[in-house]
Amino acid sequence: MLYRFPHNPPSAGDPTWLTGETQVFAKLKIESQAGKKTIFLASDTLIFVINGVKLLHLSDRTIEVTSDKVFLLKKGIYVMAEFLESISSSYEALMIFLPEKILKEFTSGPPKRGAGSFFNPCLVFPLTPLIQDFKLQFRRYFEYSVCDYDRLMPHKQREILTLLLATGYQHDIQQFINSAAGVSDSSMDYIVQNYLLQPVTIAELARLCNRSLASFKRDFRDRYQMSPRAFINQYRLNHARTLLQNSNQSVMEIAATCAFENPSYFSKAFKRAFGVSPQEIRSKKNKS
Structure with missing residues (x-):
């Protein structure tokens, strides 16, 4: 079975989603049991694991993501699994959806037809202190409701992309953004x-x-x-x-x-x- 993600629109009143009038911005994913699913990601996505371990099964390898990593994933279909650190704990992760419009602001030069031939579907790299602070702050938006997510969230999307491009992985992240926003x-x-x-x-x-x-x-x-x-x-x-x-x-x-x-x-x-x-x-x- 193919699970489409994010749902559009998500269930009304579900506190694990941050949504605006027409856009889904983020998901707090909480699982009490380990599982494996085939997911259709409709948006390029940044994932922060908070508790547990995320596994991404690609055709040529399996990628493990833990709470000390940043995970960038292009839109597409993936086999994913979550594992719990202990029987008494839950898997928890933040999923921040990155719309094409925002990504295009961060391409190196005007988006050109012919860009986008870099096919690596994901990037995983260590958290920096500033990105860790962003992660902890963003998690709190699921605890305290903000009235106008349509105004706030585009700024947060731009902030995390700016922080990512300030890391030592700038070249790989720039390639990822150019490819994710490109047309070829x-x-x-x-x-x-x-x-x-x-x-x-x-x-x-x-x-x-x-x-x-x-x-x-x-x-x-x-x-x-x-x-x-x-x-x-x-x-x-x-x-x-x-x-x-x-x-x-x-x-x-x-x-x-x-x-x-x-x-x-x-x-x-x-x-x-x-x-x-x-x-x-x-x-x-x-x-x-």
Whole structure:
């Protein structure tokens, strides 16, 4: 199951969210049990672990984040886990969402088309004393309500980015910001190839590429000579046919693997594309 984060809008009256009129600014994440989830982060995010340990499982490595670290993570889909330090403790972390508009203020020079080819999805580095002070102060916003978060939070977002760029990791952080706020054909290729089999919408793909929905559709068609929906459906159906012919997964499992959340729709789309149903393909495989 894919958990979208932050929810838009979060549950009304939930004190673990800091929200404005139209924007979600931060989340205080508290878990009493260790767990592992697949998360769709809709915003570039800064994470401060307060208690426990955060694990990020990437395709080539697992990254461990503890309370003495800063964690920057690009928007996207990740497998994350939280571990508690003891049975009696809870996992606790601050998640501060960094909107593209704010990130663009901190790019080195005007954002250019072609920026954004730096694909490292995350950065982890030690806290400095000033960033530790920021972390402790920000945690208190969840204890004492502030009336106008729309006015306050953009200043706090700018403050933490300024503090980050004042550390010894300035070069890596600048690359991260430039990439997170950039627009490029290569970043589109990277995102499309990595998310074709994920249950994301066209609008979510556009957001991952830092494009409006209209510009994403236009740029996609220019690059792939097909509309996004036609290209993605064709790829998913071709992959499903390969799995039906070469794996022992059930039809329902294959539908889910290929990002079809409705098995009935999957069967209809498959038959429309190939002239036979998934069940018929599977039946032929079983008889051979």
